[in-house]
Amino acid sequence: LRLLKSGIIKLVRPGDKVEVKGAKIEAVPAYNVNKFRSPGVVYHPKEEGSVGYVIELDGVRIYHAGDTDFIPEMRNLEVDVALIPVSGTFVMTAEEAAEAVNTFKPKVAIPMHYGAIVGDKSDAERFKKLAEVDVVILEKE
Incomplete structure (x- = not known):
């Protein structure tokens, strides 16, 4: 709270824009539409105001989707690189993530959010097969 008050x-919230040392950062919506913790209750409700980010630096636009499903707001994204969740359960499945990137067409997509709590590398590999954009699967060192 002290750091928040100090401005550090x-x-x-979704729609907010800030600039930090030349990087333009836009908060974009991130929420669930079909991943439920109990009947009728999604894990990440839109009303909570959760966000992903579009970061622009030196003319390159990078989208970090956050914890989200394929949502209508993604359709108009104009980004070069997309970091996109693929594990299902709390976020998009590989199939839903592929549908998302096939819609907004980043130059490169990087699957994420698999292998720690839920999902595994097979989710990333399935995403790569279905995506109609270049996909880079990052390896742990």
């Missing part, structure tokens, strides 16, 4: 940390 800024609380953002």
Whole structure:
């Protein structure tokens, strides 16, 4: 709370834009539409105001989707690189993530959010087969 009051940390909501040392950062919506913790209750409700980010630096636009499903707001994204969740359960499945990137067409997509709590590398590999954009699967060192 002290850091928030000091301005070192800024609380953002979907639609907010900030600039930090030349990097333009836009908070974009991230929420679930079909991943439920119990009947009728999604894991990440839109009303919570959770966010992903579009970061622009030196003319390159990078999208970090956050914890989200394929949502309508993604359709108009204009990004070069997309970091996109693929593990299902709390976020998009590999199939849903492929549908998302096939819609907004980044130059490169990087699957994420698999292998720690849920999902595994097979989710990333399935995403790569279905995506109609270049996909880079990062390996742990």
